Amino acid sequence: MTASNNQISNTRVLVAQIPEGVAPNKSHFRTVTVTEDKPELEDGAIFVKNSVLSLDPYIKYDFSSGNEESPVAGFGLGKIVDSKNPAFPVGSTFFGPVRWESYSVLTQDQGLGESINLDAGLDKDLPLSVYNGVLGLSGFTVWDSLKRLGNLKKGETIYISSAAGTLGLLAGQLAKRQGLRVIGSAGSDEKVAYLKNELGFDAAFNYKTQDRRAALTEAAPQGLDIYYDLVFDDTVDIALDLLNPHGRIISVGTLALHQGQEPAAPKNLINILMKQLRYEGYMVYEYFDQWESFWKEVTPLVKNGEIKFAETVIEGELDIVAETYSRFLQGGYKGKVSVKIADL
Ligand SMILES: NC(=O)c1ccc[n+]([C@@H]2O[C@H](COP(=O)([O-])OP(=O)(O)OC[C@H]3O[C@@H](n4cnc5c(N)ncnc54)[C@H](OP(=O)(O)O)[C@@H]3O)[C@@H](O)[C@H]2O)c1
Structure with missing residues:
Protein backbone atom coordinates (compact mmCIF):
# COMPACT_ATOMS: atom_id res chain seq x y z
CA MET A 1 0.00 0.00 0.00
CA VAL A 134 -29.95 -8.96 17.72
CA LEU A 135 -29.91 -8.10 13.98
CA GLY A 136 -26.17 -8.58 13.59
CA LEU A 137 -23.78 -11.47 13.77
CA SER A 138 -25.13 -12.61 17.17
CA GLY A 139 -28.73 -12.73 16.00
CA PHE A 140 -27.89 -14.33 12.70
CA THR A 141 -25.82 -17.01 14.45
CA VAL A 142 -28.77 -18.02 16.61
CA TRP A 143 -31.38 -17.92 13.85
CA ASP A 144 -29.24 -19.88 11.39
CA SER A 145 -27.82 -22.43 13.83
CA LEU A 146 -31.27 -23.28 15.20
CA LYS A 147 -32.66 -23.68 11.69
CA ARG A 148 -29.68 -25.62 10.36
CA LEU A 149 -28.94 -27.91 13.30
CA GLY A 150 -31.92 -27.70 15.63
CA ASN A 151 -34.68 -29.54 13.73
CA LEU A 152 -36.99 -27.83 16.25
CA LYS A 153 -40.34 -29.51 16.80
CA LYS A 154 -43.35 -28.18 18.67
CA GLY A 155 -43.62 -29.70 22.13
CA GLU A 156 -39.90 -30.46 22.44
CA THR A 157 -37.77 -29.13 25.29
CA ILE A 158 -34.69 -26.98 24.72
CA TYR A 159 -32.17 -25.90 27.34
CA ILE A 160 -30.03 -22.82 26.74
CA SER A 161 -26.96 -22.02 28.83
CA SER A 162 -26.06 -18.33 29.25
CA ALA A 163 -29.69 -17.69 28.36
CA ALA A 164 -29.59 -14.02 29.38
CA GLY A 165 -26.62 -13.27 27.10
CA THR A 166 -26.95 -11.80 23.62
CA LEU A 167 -27.28 -15.11 21.82
CA GLY A 168 -29.17 -16.88 24.60
CA LEU A 169 -31.96 -14.29 24.76
CA LEU A 170 -32.75 -14.72 21.10
CA ALA A 171 -32.37 -18.50 21.10
CA GLY A 172 -35.01 -18.79 23.83
CA GLN A 173 -37.43 -16.43 22.11
CA LEU A 174 -37.12 -18.09 18.70
CA ALA A 175 -37.58 -21.55 20.21
CA LYS A 176 -40.60 -20.35 22.17
CA ARG A 177 -42.17 -18.98 18.99
CA GLN A 178 -41.90 -22.46 17.51
CA GLY A 179 -43.78 -24.00 20.41
CA LEU A 180 -40.93 -25.54 22.37
CA ARG A 181 -40.66 -25.72 26.13
CA VAL A 182 -37.75 -23.38 26.88
CA ILE A 183 -35.40 -23.66 29.86
CA GLY A 184 -32.57 -21.22 30.47
CA SER A 185 -29.85 -20.70 33.04
CA ALA A 186 -28.17 -17.45 34.03
CA GLY A 187 -25.83 -16.16 36.70
CA SER A 188 -28.13 -14.03 38.87
CA ASP A 189 -31.63 -14.20 40.31
CA GLU A 190 -32.45 -10.94 38.54
CA LYS A 191 -31.57 -12.46 35.16
CA VAL A 192 -33.53 -15.61 36.00
CA ALA A 193 -36.61 -13.49 36.83
CA TYR A 194 -36.15 -11.55 33.57
CA LEU A 195 -36.08 -14.77 31.55
CA LYS A 196 -39.24 -16.08 33.17
CA ASN A 197 -41.28 -12.92 33.63
CA GLU A 198 -40.37 -10.81 30.63
CA LEU A 199 -39.22 -13.26 27.99
CA GLY A 200 -41.68 -16.06 28.69
CA PHE A 201 -39.16 -18.84 29.37
CA ASP A 202 -41.00 -21.83 30.85
CA ALA A 203 -38.30 -22.37 33.46
CA ALA A 204 -35.01 -20.79 34.42
CA PHE A 205 -32.44 -21.28 37.16
CA ASN A 206 -29.36 -19.62 38.61
CA TYR A 207 -26.44 -21.85 37.64
CA LYS A 208 -24.22 -20.19 40.25
CA THR A 209 -26.39 -20.93 43.26
CA GLN A 210 -28.34 -24.02 42.20
CA ASP A 211 -27.22 -27.55 41.43
CA ARG A 212 -27.42 -27.65 37.62
CA ARG A 213 -28.31 -31.33 37.30
CA ALA A 214 -31.07 -31.13 39.91
CA ALA A 215 -32.45 -27.88 38.53
CA LEU A 216 -32.51 -29.20 34.96
CA THR A 217 -34.03 -32.52 35.95
CA GLU A 218 -36.81 -30.67 37.75
CA ALA A 219 -37.32 -28.17 34.91
CA ALA A 220 -37.45 -30.89 32.23
CA PRO A 221 -39.52 -33.76 33.64
CA GLN A 222 -39.90 -35.19 30.11
CA GLY A 223 -36.15 -34.93 29.48
CA LEU A 224 -34.31 -32.63 27.09
CA ASP A 225 -34.48 -32.71 23.31
CA ILE A 226 -31.97 -29.96 22.56
CA TYR A 227 -29.08 -28.43 24.49
CA TYR A 228 -28.06 -25.09 22.94
CA ASP A 229 -24.55 -24.77 24.35
CA LEU A 230 -23.01 -21.31 24.61
CA VAL A 231 -20.63 -22.21 27.41
CA PHE A 232 -18.66 -25.40 26.57
CA ASP A 233 -18.10 -26.59 30.12
CA ASP A 234 -19.10 -29.74 32.01
CA THR A 235 -22.80 -28.93 31.53
CA VAL A 236 -22.35 -31.07 28.42
CA ASP A 237 -22.04 -34.15 30.69
CA ILE A 238 -25.37 -33.31 32.31
CA ALA A 239 -27.06 -32.69 28.97
CA LEU A 240 -25.78 -35.98 27.53
CA ASP A 241 -27.41 -37.80 30.45
CA LEU A 242 -30.71 -35.89 30.26
CA LEU A 243 -31.22 -35.82 26.49
CA ASN A 244 -33.98 -37.98 25.05
CA PRO A 245 -33.29 -40.40 22.18
CA HIS A 246 -32.48 -38.51 18.97
CA GLY A 247 -31.69 -35.39 21.02
CA ARG A 248 -29.29 -32.74 19.77
CA ILE A 249 -26.47 -30.71 21.26
CA ILE A 250 -25.80 -27.55 19.26
CA SER A 251 -22.34 -26.34 20.23
CA VAL A 252 -22.07 -22.62 19.50
CA GLY A 253 -20.20 -20.78 22.26
CA THR A 254 -17.23 -21.14 24.58
CA LEU A 255 -17.98 -18.62 27.34
CA ALA A 256 -16.41 -20.83 30.00
CA LEU A 257 -13.10 -20.72 28.15
CA HIS A 258 -13.26 -16.92 28.11
CA GLN A 259 -13.39 -17.15 31.91
CA GLY A 260 -10.35 -19.43 32.02
CA GLN A 261 -12.42 -22.48 33.02
CA GLU A 262 -11.74 -26.05 31.93
CA PRO A 263 -13.28 -26.97 28.56
CA ALA A 264 -15.97 -29.62 28.18
CA ALA A 265 -14.47 -33.11 28.27
CA PRO A 266 -17.49 -35.40 28.69
CA LYS A 267 -16.88 -38.89 29.99
CA ASN A 268 -20.35 -40.11 29.06
CA LEU A 269 -20.13 -39.90 25.27
CA ILE A 270 -21.57 -43.41 25.17
CA ASN A 271 -24.93 -41.62 25.35
CA ILE A 272 -24.41 -40.45 21.77
CA LEU A 273 -24.33 -44.05 20.62
CA MET A 274 -26.99 -45.47 22.92
CA LYS A 275 -29.52 -42.67 22.38
CA GLN A 276 -28.54 -41.84 18.78
CA LEU A 277 -27.81 -38.24 19.70
CA ARG A 278 -26.32 -35.60 17.44
CA TYR A 279 -23.54 -33.39 18.86
CA GLU A 280 -22.72 -30.77 16.28
CA GLY A 281 -20.67 -27.58 16.19
CA TYR A 282 -21.66 -24.44 14.35
CA MET A 283 -19.48 -21.65 12.94
CA VAL A 284 -21.42 -18.77 11.45
CA TYR A 285 -18.91 -17.70 8.80
CA GLU A 286 -19.83 -20.54 6.47
CA TYR A 287 -23.40 -19.38 6.06
CA PHE A 288 -23.29 -15.71 5.12
CA ASP A 289 -25.49 -16.25 2.05
CA GLN A 290 -28.52 -16.42 4.37
CA TRP A 291 -28.37 -12.88 5.79
CA GLU A 292 -31.24 -11.47 3.74
CA SER A 293 -33.62 -14.26 4.77
CA PHE A 294 -32.67 -13.63 8.39
CA TRP A 295 -33.36 -9.90 8.21
CA LYS A 296 -36.62 -10.48 6.34
CA GLU A 297 -37.90 -12.76 9.08
CA VAL A 298 -36.47 -11.21 12.24
CA THR A 299 -36.43 -7.43 11.57
CA PRO A 300 -40.24 -7.05 11.74
CA LEU A 301 -40.30 -9.01 15.01
CA VAL A 302 -37.67 -6.74 16.55
CA LYS A 303 -39.48 -3.63 15.31
CA ASN A 304 -42.85 -4.62 16.70
CA GLY A 305 -41.38 -5.78 20.01
CA GLU A 306 -42.23 -9.46 19.60
CA ILE A 307 -38.52 -10.19 19.91
CA LYS A 308 -36.95 -8.41 22.88
CA PHE A 309 -33.28 -7.63 23.24
N1 LIG B 1 -20.16 -20.26 16.74
C1 LIG B 1 -20.38 -19.06 16.23
O1 LIG B 1 -20.46 -18.89 15.01
C2 LIG B 1 -20.56 -17.90 17.19
C3 LIG B 1 -21.02 -16.66 16.72
C4 LIG B 1 -21.21 -15.62 17.65
C5 LIG B 1 -20.91 -15.83 19.00
N2 LIG B 1 -20.43 -17.05 19.39
C6 LIG B 1 -20.11 -17.32 20.80
O2 LIG B 1 -21.30 -17.48 21.54
C7 LIG B 1 -21.03 -17.25 22.93
C8 LIG B 1 -22.09 -16.34 23.51
O3 LIG B 1 -21.93 -15.05 22.97
P1 LIG B 1 -22.81 -13.85 23.53
O4 LIG B 1 -22.55 -12.70 22.62
O5 LIG B 1 -24.20 -14.30 23.78
O6 LIG B 1 -22.13 -13.58 24.91
P2 LIG B 1 -22.48 -12.39 25.90
O7 LIG B 1 -23.71 -11.68 25.52
O8 LIG B 1 -21.22 -11.60 26.06
O9 LIG B 1 -22.81 -13.19 27.21
C9 LIG B 1 -22.10 -12.92 28.34
C10 LIG B 1 -22.80 -13.63 29.48
O10 LIG B 1 -22.45 -15.01 29.47
C11 LIG B 1 -22.55 -15.48 30.80
N3 LIG B 1 -21.39 -16.31 31.12
C12 LIG B 1 -20.11 -15.92 31.12
N4 LIG B 1 -19.33 -16.96 31.49
C13 LIG B 1 -20.13 -18.00 31.73
C14 LIG B 1 -19.92 -19.33 32.16
N5 LIG B 1 -18.69 -19.79 32.42
N6 LIG B 1 -21.00 -20.13 32.29
C15 LIG B 1 -22.23 -19.68 32.01
N7 LIG B 1 -22.49 -18.41 31.62
C16 LIG B 1 -21.45 -17.59 31.48
C17 LIG B 1 -22.56 -14.24 31.70
O11 LIG B 1 -23.86 -14.08 32.19
P3 LIG B 1 -24.34 -14.77 33.55
O12 LIG B 1 -24.53 -13.65 34.51
O13 LIG B 1 -25.59 -15.44 33.16
O14 LIG B 1 -23.24 -15.70 33.99
C18 LIG B 1 -22.27 -13.09 30.78
O15 LIG B 1 -22.97 -11.90 31.12
C19 LIG B 1 -19.61 -16.69 22.98
O16 LIG B 1 -18.71 -17.71 23.33
C20 LIG B 1 -19.36 -16.24 21.55
O17 LIG B 1 -17.98 -16.22 21.23
C21 LIG B 1 -20.27 -18.08 18.52
Missing part, protein backbone atom coordinates in the same frame (compact mmCIF):
# COMPACT_ATOMS: atom_id res chain seq x y z
CA THR A 2 1.46 3.42 -0.89
CA ALA A 3 0.32 6.74 0.53
CA SER A 4 -1.68 9.39 -1.30
CA ASN A 5 -1.69 13.10 -0.51
CA ASN A 6 -5.08 13.15 1.25
CA GLN A 7 -4.70 12.99 4.99
CA ILE A 8 -6.85 11.82 7.88
CA SER A 9 -6.60 12.05 11.65
CA ASN A 10 -6.68 8.51 13.05
CA THR A 11 -7.00 7.87 16.78
CA ARG A 12 -5.97 4.37 17.87
CA VAL A 13 -6.17 2.38 21.10
CA LEU A 14 -2.96 0.40 21.58
CA VAL A 15 -1.88 -2.04 24.23
CA ALA A 16 0.53 -0.29 26.57
CA GLN A 17 1.15 -3.35 28.70
CA ILE A 18 -0.06 -6.97 28.45
CA PRO A 19 -2.22 -7.67 31.53
CA GLU A 20 -0.48 -10.55 33.30
CA GLY A 21 -2.93 -12.54 35.41
CA VAL A 22 -5.28 -9.59 36.01
CA ALA A 23 -8.30 -8.24 34.16
CA PRO A 24 -7.26 -5.45 31.80
CA ASN A 25 -7.83 -1.93 33.06
CA LYS A 26 -7.27 1.56 31.72
CA SER A 27 -3.54 1.46 32.51
CA HIS A 28 -2.99 -1.39 30.05
CA PHE A 29 -3.96 0.77 27.09
CA ARG A 30 -2.77 3.98 25.53
CA THR A 31 -4.48 6.13 22.94
CA VAL A 32 -2.57 7.88 20.18
CA THR A 33 -3.75 10.21 17.43
CA VAL A 34 -1.78 10.42 14.23
CA THR A 35 -2.25 12.41 11.05
CA GLU A 36 -1.56 10.11 8.16
CA ASP A 37 -2.08 9.76 4.45
CA LYS A 38 -5.24 8.02 3.33
CA PRO A 39 -4.21 4.52 2.25
CA GLU A 40 -4.05 3.54 -1.38
CA LEU A 41 -5.99 0.29 -1.45
CA GLU A 42 -4.93 -2.93 -3.09
CA ASP A 43 -7.53 -4.81 -5.18
CA GLY A 44 -10.28 -6.25 -2.99
CA ALA A 45 -9.53 -3.98 0.00
CA ILE A 46 -11.81 -1.46 1.73
CA PHE A 47 -11.31 1.54 4.01
CA VAL A 48 -13.86 1.99 6.81
CA LYS A 49 -14.73 4.89 9.07
CA ASN A 50 -15.61 3.17 12.34
CA SER A 51 -18.79 4.21 14.14
CA VAL A 52 -19.79 1.54 16.72
CA LEU A 53 -17.25 -0.80 18.35
CA SER A 54 -18.40 -4.08 19.84
CA LEU A 55 -17.10 -5.05 23.28
CA ASP A 56 -16.67 -8.82 23.60
CA PRO A 57 -15.03 -11.00 26.25
CA TYR A 58 -12.68 -12.77 23.81
CA ILE A 59 -10.94 -9.49 22.94
CA LYS A 60 -8.85 -9.68 26.09
CA TYR A 61 -7.20 -12.85 24.75
CA ASP A 62 -6.16 -11.08 21.58
CA PHE A 63 -4.24 -8.32 23.33
CA SER A 64 -0.95 -9.79 22.25
CA SER A 65 -1.89 -8.68 18.72
CA GLY A 66 -2.08 -5.09 19.96
CA ASN A 67 1.15 -3.11 19.85
CA GLU A 68 2.37 0.23 18.59
CA GLU A 69 1.72 -0.72 14.99
CA SER A 70 -1.48 -2.62 15.55
CA PRO A 71 -4.43 -1.43 17.68
CA VAL A 72 -6.65 -3.76 19.68
CA ALA A 73 -8.71 -5.99 17.39
CA GLY A 74 -12.48 -6.44 17.69
CA PHE A 75 -15.63 -6.15 15.62
CA GLY A 76 -17.49 -3.00 14.70
CA LEU A 77 -19.87 -1.10 12.46
CA GLY A 78 -18.91 1.71 10.15
CA LYS A 79 -19.22 3.39 6.77
CA ILE A 80 -17.07 2.43 3.80
CA VAL A 81 -15.21 5.55 2.69
CA ASP A 82 -12.98 3.99 0.02
CA SER A 83 -13.22 0.66 -1.75
CA LYS A 84 -11.60 -1.56 -4.33
CA ASN A 85 -14.16 -4.26 -3.71
CA PRO A 86 -17.49 -4.33 -5.62
CA ALA A 87 -19.22 -6.24 -2.80
CA PHE A 88 -18.49 -3.32 -0.42
CA PRO A 89 -19.05 -0.08 -2.36
CA VAL A 90 -18.27 3.37 -0.97
CA GLY A 91 -21.11 4.63 1.21
CA SER A 92 -22.34 1.21 2.31
CA THR A 93 -22.70 0.31 5.97
CA PHE A 94 -20.27 -2.30 7.17
CA PHE A 95 -19.93 -4.83 10.00
CA GLY A 96 -16.72 -6.74 10.43
CA PRO A 97 -13.42 -7.22 12.22
CA VAL A 98 -12.13 -3.66 12.55
CA ARG A 99 -9.64 -2.41 15.10
CA TRP A 100 -10.05 0.08 17.91
CA GLU A 101 -9.26 3.09 15.74
CA SER A 102 -11.12 5.81 13.84
CA TYR A 103 -10.42 4.27 10.41
CA SER A 104 -9.51 0.69 9.45
CA VAL A 105 -8.26 -0.99 6.28
CA LEU A 106 -9.53 -4.50 5.56
CA THR A 107 -8.17 -6.74 2.83
CA GLN A 108 -9.44 -9.98 1.28
CA ASP A 109 -6.95 -11.93 3.42
CA GLN A 110 -7.49 -9.92 6.59
CA GLY A 111 -11.04 -9.69 7.71
CA LEU A 112 -13.31 -9.43 4.69
CA GLY A 113 -14.29 -13.10 4.94
CA GLU A 114 -15.92 -12.24 8.29
CA SER A 115 -17.53 -9.00 7.07
CA ILE A 116 -21.02 -8.06 6.01
CA ASN A 117 -22.39 -5.29 3.84
CA LEU A 118 -25.43 -4.34 5.95
CA ASP A 119 -27.21 -2.27 3.31
CA ALA A 120 -29.57 -5.08 2.28
CA GLY A 121 -30.96 -5.31 5.81
CA LEU A 122 -30.52 -1.89 7.33
CA ASP A 123 -33.75 -0.45 8.74
CA LYS A 124 -33.43 3.29 9.30
CA ASP A 125 -36.07 3.21 12.09
CA LEU A 126 -33.78 1.08 14.26
CA PRO A 127 -30.59 2.23 15.99
CA LEU A 128 -27.43 1.14 14.19
CA SER A 129 -26.27 -0.64 17.36
CA VAL A 130 -28.88 -3.42 16.88
CA TYR A 131 -26.73 -4.58 13.97
CA ASN A 132 -24.07 -5.33 16.54
CA GLY A 133 -26.52 -7.57 18.41
CA ALA A 310 -31.01 -5.86 25.70
CA GLU A 311 -28.19 -3.51 24.80
CA THR A 312 -26.05 -0.76 26.26
CA VAL A 313 -24.49 1.85 24.00
CA ILE A 314 -21.85 4.13 25.54
CA GLU A 315 -21.11 7.23 23.48
CA GLY A 316 -17.79 9.05 23.48
CA GLU A 317 -14.36 9.46 21.94
CA LEU A 318 -12.09 6.49 21.33
CA ASP A 319 -10.21 7.14 24.56
CA ILE A 320 -13.22 5.92 26.59
CA VAL A 321 -13.14 2.45 25.00
CA ALA A 322 -10.41 1.09 27.28
CA GLU A 323 -12.13 2.21 30.48
CA THR A 324 -15.50 1.00 29.21
CA TYR A 325 -13.99 -2.37 28.31
CA SER A 326 -12.59 -2.79 31.80
CA ARG A 327 -16.01 -2.06 33.32
CA PHE A 328 -17.65 -4.38 30.77
CA LEU A 329 -15.39 -7.25 31.90
CA GLN A 330 -16.54 -6.66 35.47
CA GLY A 331 -20.17 -7.13 34.36
CA GLY A 332 -21.00 -3.45 34.69
CA TYR A 333 -23.46 -3.23 31.79
CA LYS A 334 -26.64 -4.91 30.59
CA GLY A 335 -27.02 -6.77 27.30
CA LYS A 336 -24.85 -6.38 24.23
CA VAL A 337 -22.36 -3.59 24.87
CA SER A 338 -21.12 -1.17 22.19
CA VAL A 339 -19.18 2.07 22.20
CA LYS A 340 -20.35 4.63 19.66
CA ILE A 341 -17.33 6.70 18.66
CA ALA A 342 -18.75 8.53 15.64
CA ASP A 343 -21.92 9.04 13.62
CA LEU A 344 -22.11 7.15 10.37
